[in-house]
Amino acid sequence: MSTLSERILGAGAGAYVDRTVDRAYVHDGTGLLARAAWTEIGSGVFTDPDRRYLIFDHIVPANTSTTADLQQEMREFAAMTGMHFFEVGAGVCHQVMAEGRALPGEVIVGADSHSCTLGAFGAFATGVGATDMAGIWATGGTWFRVPETTGIFLEGTLSGAASAKDVALAYVGALGMDGATYRALEFVGDGAASLSMADRLTLCNMAVETGAKAGIFYADRTTRDYLAGFGIAAEPQVPHAGGYPDEIAIDLEDVVPLLALPPRVDTVCPVAEKEGLPVDQVFLGTCTGGRYEDLAAFAALVRGKQVAVRTVVVPASRAVLMQAVSTGVLADLVAAGCAVATPGCGPCLGAHMGVLGEGEVCLSTANRNFKNRMGVGGEIYLASPMTAAATALVGAITSPEEFL
Numbered sequence: 001m002s003t004l005s006e007r008i009l010g011a012g013a014g015a016y017v018d019r020t021v022d023r024a025y026v027h028d029g030t031g032l033l034a035r036a037a038w039t040e041i042g043s044g045v046f047t048d049p050d051r052r053y054l055i056f057d058h059i060v061p062a063n064t065s066t067t068a069d070l071q072q073e074m075r076e077f078a079a080m081t082g083m084h085f086f087e088v089g090a091g092v093c094h095q096v097m098a099e100g101r102a103l104p105g106e107v108i109v110g111a112d113s114h115s116c117t118l119g120a121f122g123a124f125a126t127g128v129g130a131t132d133m134a135g136i137w138a139t140g141g142t143w144f145r146v147p148e149t150t151g152i153f154l155e156g157t158l159s160g161a162a163s164a165k166d167v168a169l170a171y172v173g174a175l176g177m178d179g180a181t182y183r184a185l186e187f188v189g190d191g192a193a194s195l196s197m198a199d200r201l202t203l204c205n206m207a208v209e210t211g212a213k214a215g216i217f218y219a220d221r222t223t224r225d226y227l228a229g230f231g232i233a234a235e236p237q238v239p240h241a242g243g244y245p246d247e248i249a250i251d252l253e254d255v256v257p258l259l260a261l262p263p264r265v266d267t268v269c270p271v272a273e274k275e276g277l278p279v280d281q282v283f284l285g286t287c288t289g290g291r292y293e294d295l296a297a298f299a300a301l302v303r304g305k306q307v308a309v310r311t312v313v314v315p316a317s318r319a320v321l322m323q324a325v326s327t328g329v330l331a332d333l334v335a336a337g338c339a340v341a342t343p344g345c346g347p348c349l350g351a352h353m354g355v356l357g358e359g360e361v362c363l364s365t366a367n368r369n370f371k372n373r374m375g376v377g378g379e380i381y382l383a384s385p386m387t388a389a390a391t392a393l394v395g396a397i398t399s400p401e402e403f404l
């Protein structure tokens with residue numbers, strides 16, 4: 001049995017294939033560039049608008065008049081093409097797509113590097129550049145080189161203070177930032193089966209941080225039940241039976257709360273090693289760590305207490321925010337002193353809503369911590385929502401184990 005990438009793309013690793021793209025999405029940033037490239041193609045053809053999406057998430061609401069003007073142009077472009085349009089407040093594109101707009105077996109591309117997030121559904125999902133996106137809009141398809149696959153065997157179950165984000169940091173640390181360049185990561189084994197959809201999305205999200213083209217879980221009962229919640233019927237996929245040319249194993253029982261130290265996402269150590277390091281800001285959000293489960297895990301630790309440092313919370317989508325409202329999680333966060341902002345990317349890319357000053361330190365649930373990412377001279381430690389909560393309560397890096 002072939003790997004899932006090979007099955008979906010219809011050829012063995014190393015082959016070049018032309019494929020129809022089932023779904024394609026852009027955001028306010030890359031959408032603009034794709035529109036310029038599409039206009040240059042000049043055919044005027046925009047394929048399959050019902051399977052094309054424009055999701056405003058990177059700078060929402062607009063931070064300057066220039067941004068506002070450009071966003072207005074993109075609204076007009078969406079209306080002209082007839083593609084699905086998601087206004088300010090809908091959420092991060094990957095999360096919006098994960099809410100019933102990504103199915104097992106599909107070829108999904110997004111003009112954003114973290115489009116690999118949607119491999120959590122057993123889809124072949126990957127990021128493309130804006131020019132490639134323009135070509136997809138014009139022709140309906142694109143070419144791929146079928147990737148070789150690295151197997152990530154997960155055993156056991158998560159417990160205590162360990163979470164999917166810690167597993168993500170563990171595998172990124174093990175593979176390194178170029179350890180899986182142009183490969184697909186397939187998450188398999190009993191441990192993989194034990195993880196929720198939220199966990200799987202977090203694990204697939206960080207695949208690109210190892211250079212990978214895709215991160216994939218095989219659709220199973222968990223996938224089927226999740227999609228049934230959106231009125232979608234989906235069948236489980238039969239996992240790859242053979243081995244992989246390259247593989248690593250992680251026992252979930254052994255995973256402890258981890259940190260990625262600035263400025264590299266693959267410099268990973270236990271939170272315990274940096275315990276006590278003061279932070280200026282905590283950020284809970286993004287396509288990695290801004291789902292409802294993340295907000296709920298954070299709220300469970302801060303409920304009835306006060307954060308000791310400024311804490312910015314950005315729900316990954318409107319649906320996440322609504323769930324946090326209806327369960328009381330949002331009230332817990334606000335009562336604890338957190339500042340809650342519009343669903344979207346928030347300060348993740350350093351554009352607005354929590355940019356760091358020179359020498360400031362942020363503990364973030366995001367996926368990237370390179371130099372100047374959240375502001376010139378700022379330093380970013382990446383960790384799980386639970387570690388973020390413990391750190392927010394103390395005002396210094398703290399392991400969540402101390403609050404369980």
Ligand SMILES: CC(C)[C@H](C(=O)O)[C@@H](O)C(=O)O
Binds near residue numbers: 029111112
């Ligand atoms: C702005 C966008 C192109 C970028 C990406 O593709 O990843 C952003 O989302 C990021 O996380 O750095």
Ligand code: SF4
Binds near residue numbers: 093286349366
């Ligand atoms: S939340 Fe951050 S990592 Fe995710 S798409 Fe937005 S900017 Fe990129």
